[in-house]
Amino acid sequence: MIVLASALLNCLPAFAGLGDDVSSVLADQAHMQGALRTTQTAAYTVHEIKTPTGVTVREYASASGKVFGVAWQGPWPPDMRQVLSNYFDTYRQASQAQASSHAGRKPLVIKQPELVLESGGHMRSFNGRAYVPALLPSGVSAETIQ
């Protein structure tokens, strides 16, 4: 029964995250079966989700209601499609291109006009962040997202 429930949840199409409307945070929480904690500043709101697998995901939403940044930390990565939403394909293609280029294995750093992403760590310790430069609220530094 537990196996079945887990498999069904993995099939849910409730993907949401980076670039989406802030209301999607609730969908994320449902998908990840996580506990939610919200912190508010003048320029943005941080929604922190702790998933049952031990991964912490933070979603940064602007006053206008857009998720402009996400960050994660845990013993394994979160569901990256869930966290990156419509930017997942950009992430996957960039990581594929970097793996196939010369040099070798290293942290993943993507710096494109529409997506900035850093992903690093090792087995049992993963962390990273991503943001959409065009969605950063004025006066908010990208270094805030971590």
Add this chain to the structure above:
Amino acid sequence: MMVKEQRVTKDEMRRVNGILAVAALLLLGVGCGGGSSSHTNSNTTSNTNTGANVQPITVNAGPAGNYANGAFTSVTVCTPGTTTCQPIDGVLVDTGSSGLRILSSALTGVTLPQQKAASGAPVVECLPFVSGFTWGPVESADVQMAGEKASSVPVQVINDTAYPVPTACANWGASQGTLSSLRANGILGVGLLAQDCGERCVSTGASNPNFYYECPASGCVVVGEALSQQVANPVALFSSDNNGVIIELPAAPNPEATLSGSLIFGIGTQSNNAIGSATKYAVDNFGNFTTVFKAPGSSTSQSYSSSFLDSGSNGLFFLTAASSGIQDCADANFFYCPTSTLGLSAVNQGAGGVGSGTVNFSVANADSLFNNFSNDTVLGELAGPNTLAGFDWGLPFFYGRNVFTAIEGKSTPSGVGPYWAY
């Protein structure tokens, strides 16, 4: 210590004849109760080290070519309990992971039994790495390196097509299921961990991170995987010299075509693997220590608490261009390209205050390295951005150091693992 039976094919026997001869002598010496003094100790230059616990490694371009700062070795895998074996070259030595993973395309000379779940269905694993995942069946192999052997080790055979990739697996990113994406014939994970997943994978439910699946004809579903069934650090399963490894590589102040060194099994178990004057660095629950660093142009030092040593990372990776003040490369912005080589230093601090020491390192212009030294694979000043969480001290850190990796739960003369020492 027992003299171990050597089960190898004739080809393999010829290939490692020299090593085995030395190994046999050493084993006989130890067996007679007198400590052998004929072999070198850990303080001497690494590539002269020999013994039953000494596995040669080489920094070279790797089986896909064009790899920079990758340490490769040959691992012999055998059908359990038989002499049917295949040496697999071009396997990346990785202290950042645990477990042996081999591309199915490289596993041509030996058949390994498939691990089965309680239902009888095959067990298949999805293993997340930083930039993607490996997917493929868990199979059982006897694993031999130098004079050491681990029996019936669960290993991952990387194969994108044997079973359909589950959605939760594909959602981690890109598959590293081919030579061109993995850039090695396999990965030899000899890190701090005994198994790749640990307790969270033992039972199913919401807390299971979805590493292990059983795959009947109806499709793959997550399955609970006992620790003893999980893909394991093969060193931890050796009958001796099983508490950790040392990577010994000579210094490489200038770019070089290749570099030869040793992967030595055991810590304080033989006269060639004593910890000696190396400093022990304790790690936190995530296998990390703290690196304290003052970025160029910054007036204050900061602590980066998720730092680690990783022979499987091919440079020194830290901060970002914006936070370090070091320019990234125009064409490959995942490396640093300062206008002139930077001499930097940082302080590594072990968890709970166990271990502290300064690391001096240099950051050269990566474009210049690749353009001016295009035939060289040993680039000790190759560096790039990471996340803001920590320093990823990759293979260049290992040049000129003997780096000890103690496996979790294993006793050593310097305490129980996990820890690093160098």
